[in-house]
Amino acid sequence: MDWSSSLQGLAGGILIGLSATWLMATLGRIAGISGIIGTLITARPEGDSAWRLAFLLGLVSGPVLLLLAGSGLGDSTFSLGNVAGAPGEVIGEPAGGVPLMLVAGLLVGLGTGLGSGCTSGHGVCGLSRLSVRSMVATLTFLVAAIITVFVVRHVIGGGA
Amino acid sequence: MKTETLKTIMGYIAGLIFGLGLAVSGMTDPARVLGFLDVAGAWDPTLMFVLGGAVITNFIGYRLVLRRPNPVFGERFQLPTRQDLDARLIGGSALFGIGWGLSGYCPGPAFASIAGLTGPLLAMLVTMVVGWFLARAIPARG
Numbered sequence: 209m210d211w212s213s214s215l216q217g218l219a220g221g222i223l224i225g226l227s228a229t230w231l232m233a234t235l236g237r238i239a240g241i242s243g244i245i246g247t248l249i250t251a252r253p254e255g256d257s258a259w260r261l262a263f264l265l266g267l268v269s270g271p272v273l274l275l276l277a278g279s280g281l282g283d284s285t286f287s288l289g290n291v292a293g294a295p296g297e298v299i300g301e302p303a304g305g306v307p308l309m310l311v312a313g314l315l316v317g318l319g320t321g322l323g324s325g326c327t328s329g330h331g332v333c334g335l336s337r338l339s340v341r342s343m344v345a346t347l348t349f350l351v352a353a354i355i356t357v358f359v360v361r362h363v364i365g366g367g368a
Numbered sequence: 369m370k371t372e373t374l375k376t377i378m379g380y381i382a383g384l385i386f387g388l389g390l391a392v393s394g395m396t397d398p399a400r401v402l403g404f405l406d407v408a409g410a411w412d413p414t415l416m417f418v419l420g421g422a423v424i425t426n427f428i429g430y431r432l433v434l435r436r437p438n439p440v441f442g443e444r445f446q447l448p449t450r451q452d453l454d455a456r457l458i459g460g461s462a463l464f465g466i467g468w469g470l471s472g473y474c475p476g477p478a479f480a481s482i483a484g485l486t487g488p489l490l491a492m493l494v495t496m497v498v499g500w501f502l503a504r505a506i507p508a509r510g
Contacts, residue, residue, distance in 0.1 A: 220393020221421025229429025234378035236439030259379030270387020290394025299484035300397025313492035315467025317499020323460025352465025
């Protein structure tokens with residue numbers, strides 16, 4: 209087993225948990241990405257959009273900060289970033305071409321919109337609150353995703 | 369400093385830490401996410417550690433924070449109150465899971481990867497937003 213990637217996963221997970229706690233402590237909000245960004249774009253609520261836009265900018269600048277830190281430190285002793293194909297790199301390549309991603313995006317947008325949350329809102333925040341709706345949602349999207357990958361990789365066998 | 373400005377700064381800090389967490393843990397790489405979902409292949413446990421670390425940290429965090437009467441820069445904690453399980457929740461989550469399994473991107477990593485924008489990622493972000501508009505247009509029953 210690849211322990212260094214597991215440890216980096218744990219470290220990153222703790223940061224994500226701290227972010228969710230921080231957003232609740234300061235603004236009283238759930239750190240659900242589909243909710244924060246989806247509401248920002250589709251509803252633009254008055255007086256409630258600035259922090260959402262700031263969150264989105266922060267989300268985008270997080271990996272950039274790590275890229276800059278990584279290039280400053282070099283890749284000698286420990287590697288920042290945890291990309292599967294190239295340890296130490298920060299942002300990976302998409303798994304498919306434009307047609308596949310158009311379909312996937314529509315499913316992710318529609319699904320998280322209808323289901324009121326994604327991996328962060330239901331997964332991280334909902335499970336932390338022991339919410340039954342979030343437990344059911346998380347189990348559902350995990351199982352659906354596992355079946356999808358199984359069908360794509362092992363039944364159709366394209367080796368996505 | 370005005371409260372509105374402070375709220376914006378708090379939102380930025382939350383996003384920044386979230387984005388850092390995604391990048392450190394490798395979740396901005398669809399290959400690593402798909403490696404976790406591929407239980408019949410060369411299974412990659414990383415995502416389990418990410419979700420576990422996040423949930424345990426936030427479980428403790430919420431317990432400390434929610435003892436207070438209200439958030440530092442808000443009037444009240446805005447927590448979901450619904451308890452019911454409906455078709456919208458389950459069907460929506462299933463659709464999301466299929467899209468996640470096809471691409472390896474859920475909304476957080478997809479937006480967090482904008483700095484390394486590619487054609488396929490842009491295509492996904494555009495239809496994701498279209499999907500959010502569509503979901504709003506589908507009225508909730510009951």
